[in-house]
Amino acid sequence: MVGNTEILDTLKSIGLNLYERKIFVALLAKGIATAAQVSEIAGVPRSRSYDILESLAEKGFVVVQPSKPIKYVALRPSEALEKTKENLSRKHSEMVSRIDSLKSSKVLDELENIYNQGFNLVRPSEMTGTLKGRFTINRQLRSVLKDAKSNVHMVTSESGLKDLHQNHLRILKKVARRGVKLRILAPTADRSTVKAMSEIAEIRALKEDVGRFTVVDDDHVFFSLTDESGDESQDVALWANSPHAASNIAKPLFEKLWKNSGTIGK
Structure with missing residues (x-):
């Protein structure tokens, strides 16, 4: 070999x-x-x-x-690498075109109807999942955030706040313009990040890093289960579409942390 x-x-x-x-x-x-x-x-x-x-x-x-x-x-x-790049680029363009065509077709409506019928049969306890890898976690978080209707509450770290700014700012701006209330708790972060995020959300400072979790509309909850300092591909989070967990566990914890938090420098 x-x-x-x-x-x-x-x-x-x-x-x-x-x-x-x-x-x-x-x-x-x-x-x-x-x-x-x-x-x-x-x-x-x-x-x-x-x-x-x-x-x-x-x-x-x-x-x-x-x-x-x-x-x-x-x-x-x-x-060989140049040919591979060309092939991947071509296949990517073809797939994007197919997806766009599907999104504007009647087939999508039929798929949505099938999903809605099946969704009504799913028990709340089944609407949970373990997400592995930061890319997968961010993708699911964006999917939930874009449909937020009333409020989003986030507890994150200093680097987590930067990640929100880099990967979710655009979608958070959209939901904020719809009138969704955004509140974020994080340890002290750099001024530029705080300033940018403060334009769309109310931000307060945590005295120390207490982990990362997000509550959306008192329905969805995300809990990070790993130390963010490790490999991004090894990040693990728990997602649940559970009004009980969101309203009776995560939301009260957020409110307690919010009450004991301080102002954050801009």
Whole structure:
């Protein structure tokens, strides 16, 4: 097997699976080879090497030579990466176009009706979920925030306030313009962040970091379960669409913290 762990991990980050990574690196080292030859170098089962090489060809990493037996040539890495970028960009544009078409079609109405019918059968205890990764957490939070109707209460950290400013400011501005009341509790943060957030929300200072949670419309609640100083991909949060948890647990805790908080410098 050729290629160190760093190389294989980097190729994984651009969407190649384990066998694809091994075979591509092996073919780079060999230059040109049959499926049997490259499978032996890569340590990949020969029966799998054919479909893996075809996959790499479709993705722009490999060129197929129509000889007997068929041989494969690895493209120069810089060229392969450029082709991959072009393919991903094209597929992304196509998918966005399909989604936009779906959103304006009657199919969406039918899907919404199916969802609403199913939603009425779901018990409140089932409307919960564990969210892993900061991207996933932020995506679900944005989804809930955009439908806020009356109030949003947030307890966060100094870096959490910066994250709100960087990732949620636009949607928070929209809900604030609709008349939704926004209140945020956070430890002392930098002035520019506080100033920007103070234009749309009432912000008060916590004496110390007490964790992170959000209550929306006394219906939805988010609780962060991990230390934010770790890897973003390992962030975990609990989300619940539970009026009981929001109104009887999270909201009273927020009000107590709010009562004991101080003014925050702008």
